[in-house]
Amino acid sequence: MKPDLKTFRRGMKLLAFRWIYWVVQGLIILKIWNHFSTYWSVPVWNTTYILILSSIVGITLHFTQKQFSYFLGTLIHVKNRNYWKWEDCKWEFYIGFLNICTASLLSLKLEIFRIFSIQGLNILGNISHQLLCGVPVVSHLMSLGSQCDLTPWSYYIFTLDKLFESIACAFMGTLLAFPIAFILAFFAATNLTQHSKALRLFCGVLRFVMNVVRSIEVLVWGIMISVWVGIGPFAGMVALMIHTIASLTKQFAEAIENIPNGPIEALQTTGAHPLIVLVYGVIPQVWISYVSFTVYRWDINLRMSTVVGIVGGGGIGGLLFQETGMVHWTKVGSLTFLICIAVWLLDTFSSRLRRAIN
Amino acid sequence: MILKVQDLSHRYERRVDLTLKNVSFSVPPRSMLGIIGSSGSGKSTMMRCINGLETLNGGTIEFQNEPIQNLRGSDLRRVRSHMGMIFQNFCLVPYASVLTNVLLGKTGIWQNRFLGGLFSKWPQEWIQEAHQALERVGLAERVHDSVQHLSGGQQQRVAIARCILQKPELLLADEPVASLDPISSRMVFEYLVALNQEYGMTVLCNVHSLEYLRTYFPTCLALKKGKLLYQGPTAELSESMIREIYET
Ligand SMILES: Nc1ncnc2c1ncn2[C@@H]1O[C@H](COP(=O)(O)OP(=O)(O)OP(=O)(O)O)[C@@H](O)[C@H]1O
Numbered sequence: 001m002k003p004d005l006k007t008f009r010r011g012m013k014l015l016a017f018r019w020i021y022w023v024v025q026g027l028i029i030l031k032i033w034n035h036f037s038t039y040w041s042v043p044v045w046n047t048t049y050i051l052i053l054s055s056i057v058g059i060t061l062h063f064t065q066k067q068f069s070y071f072l073g074t075l076i077h078v079k080n081r082n083y084w085k086w087e088d089c090k091w092e093f094y095i096g097f098l099n100i101c102t103a104s105l106l107s108l109k110l111e112i113f114r115i116f117s118i119q120g121l122n123i124l125g126n127i128s129h130q131l132l133c134g135v136p137v138v139s140h141l142m143s144l145g146s147q148c149d150l151t152p153w154s155y156y157i158f159t160l161d162k163l164f165e166s167i168a169c170a171f172m173g174t175l176l177a178f179p180i181a182f183i184l185a186f187f188a189a190t191n192l193t194q195h196s197k198a199l200r201l202f203c204g205v206l207r208f209v210m211n212v213v214r215s216i217e218v219l220v221w222g223i224m225i226s227v228w229v230g231i232g233p234f235a236g237m238v239a240l241m242i243h244t245i246a247s248l249t250k251q252f253a254e255a256i257e258n259i260p261n262g263p264i265e266a267l268q269t270t271g272a273h274p275l276i277v278l279v280y281g282v283i284p285q286v287w288i289s290y291v292s293f294t295v296y297r298w299d300i301n302l303r304m305s306t307v308v309g310i311v312g313g314g315g316i317g318g319l320l321f322q323e324t325g326m327v328h329w330t331k332v333g334s335l336t337f338l339i340c341i342a343v344w345l346l347d348t349f350s351s352r353l354r355r356a357i358n
Numbered sequence: 359m360i361l362k363v364q365d366l367s368h369r370y371e372r373r374v375d376l377t378l379k380n381v382s383f384s385v386p387p388r389s390m391l392g393i394i395g396s397s398g399s400g401k402s403t404m405m406r407c408i409n410g411l412e413t414l415n416g417g418t419i420e421f422q423n424e425p426i427q428n429l430r431g432s433d434l435r436r437v438r439s440h441m442g443m444i445f446q447n448f449c450l451v452p453y454a455s456v457l458t459n460v461l462l463g464k465t466g467i468w469q470n471r472f473l474g475g476l477f478s479k480w481p482q483e484w485i486q487e488a489h490q491a492l493e494r495v496g497l498a499e500r501v502h503d504s505v506q507h508l509s510g511g512q513q514q515r516v517a518i519a520r521c522i523l524q525k526p527e528l529l530l531a532d533e534p535v536a537s538l539d540p541i542s543s544r545m546v547f548e549y550l551v552a553l554n555q556e557y558g559m560t561v562l563c564n565v566h567s568l569e570y571l572r573t574y575f576p577t578c579l580a581l582k583k584g585k586l587l588y589q590g591p592t593a594e595l596s597e598s599m600i601r602e603i604y605e606t
């Protein structure tokens with residue numbers, strides 16, 4: 001019987017995972033407990049106790065179940081080692097899921113009665129009325145003109161310019177992101193990078209960086225970039241571009257990972273250069289989904305570009321933010337109306353485009 | 359000996375048992391060698407090991423008296439360009455024409471001057487050659503069709519035409535007829551025999567049917583659970599041996 005280092009390591013990994021899982025569950029239970037403790041006084045249950053207790057639960061569970069065999073792998077050679085099994089951990093999963101659901105509901109502080117507050121409804125109605133005044137056709141039809149100031153036509157001309165700025169921002173942001181994501185995706189796809197250690201490492205780092213970049217909101221990027229290059233549509237474009245690069249790289253890499261391996265291997269067996277394999281074996285299979293993803297991203301960016309304006313990205317969003325700040329609800333209504341029209345038009349266009357490609 | 363395999367062992371990642379256990383054999387040039395064995399005995403894996411698609415866990419493989427088990431990068435590509443492979447599910451490049459697929463057999467020659475290939479700048483004589491090869495396999499009028507519009511048998515013939523262009527010394531065929539009807543199967547085997555006789559290629563082929571084995575392959579090799587059970591003339595394969603190969 002020779003000791004098996006691999007099995008031992010796997011067992012230790014599982015143990016660590018289980019331990020962390022139960023510690024997290026313990027903390028969540030503590031949170032639920034705290035929620036009720038205002039109504040229902042309990043003895044001192046501090047974090048340390050919970051941590052120790054949940055560690056004991058996790059480790060006990062680990063050693064009383066089948067996964068114990070992983071640990072034993074060092075001592076005796078376990079022949080039929082099975083890997084992670086749903087059967088072995090399903091109750092742990094159910095309990096954890098229930099626990100998380102309870103904690104989430106409690107932390108949202110459900111206050112249903114507020115929905116029926118008369119005062120709140122009154123204010124909402126007031127503002128809605130003013131917003132409606134800003135929508136051209138509706139306000140004329142309902143002859144709201146006698147009750148509030150209608151938005152002059154000259155204002156629309158002025159905003160159209162800003163609207164175009166937003167659209168250009170989304171367009172250029174997507175267009176410039178495409179070639180960069182196109183190249184990065186090859187390095188982020190695990191099936192193309194598995195053959196060399198350096199590439200594998202690079203792939204891991206790249207994926208990590210891209211995930212970090214993607215998880216930072218476009219709004220936050222907008223703030224950071226506008227500090228760097230100054231407030232304006234250019235900052236908005238760069239923010240959108242950075243976020244788009246990260247998202248597209250991930251989606252492109254996933255597209256590459258989903259293609260069948262056969263054609264790639266067939267090309268490799270002829271002794272072709274890796275670039276040839278890429279051009280004939282990979283790109284023809286993914287480019288349709290690439291275009292489709294990019295158009296969809298453009299669609300999202302269009303909506304985002306109005307929001308990015310709020311944090312200094314220029315365009316119609318900036319204007320919207322100004323008018324909101326000055327409590328010009330009528331103008332806010334007009335701007336919202338314009339944005340809706342633009343998004344709707346471009347949405348229709350892009351979905352047509354995507355359908356045509358597929 | 360064109361191919362010399364010694365003590366070849368292989369284990370897939372995340373699996374306990376070895377797929378190939380100390381397999382040793384050698385193949386004389388210009389021979390037709392059929393490989394038999396029940397499903398899961400490791401035939402495909404052995405092909406993939408010879409071609410370098412899998413890394414070995416032990417043993418050596420010599421191709422034309424050169425050890426190839428540790429080759430990487432451009433050395434591996436050079437060896438591979440002398441070694442053709444045909445797959446069970448054809449593995450043609452999708453969304454490309456029949457002609458392009460056939461021409462891709464030449465890419466091995468281009469290893470370090472591949473730029474022309476990237477933009478499909480194929481030399482005129484290669485295109486001529488491809489037309490001749492397609493005529494040889496009876497697909498002359500489908501040259502500009504997309505490969506998805508071909509039937510299974512036609513796709514396998516395109517793969518054979520690709521091999522004609524590649525002109526490898528060794529051809530590995532992994533169950534080339536597994537998804538074909540009897541008529542197409544015979545046709546494919548007859549082309550393999552033609553490659554063997556006209557171009558002097560050594561052919562290694564996985565076959566499932568003993569009938570085809572006896573008809574087309576003078577020598578054979580049998581695997582069972584990753585171990586080599588028999589190597590020698592097909593005619594001397596006894597009934598009891600066959601039963602032993604296929605019994606579970
Ligand atoms: N990618 C893989 N990962 C893990 N195990 C694999 C993989 N491919 C094959 N195996 C296993 O290796 C063993 C040998 O498989 P292989 O494909 O070489 O058999 P074969 O002789 O070609 O069978 P068949 O005649 O059915 O094609 C099988 O037990 C199979 O389950």
Ligand SMILES: [Mg+2]
Nearest residue numbers: 401402403533
């Ligand atoms: Mg097989």
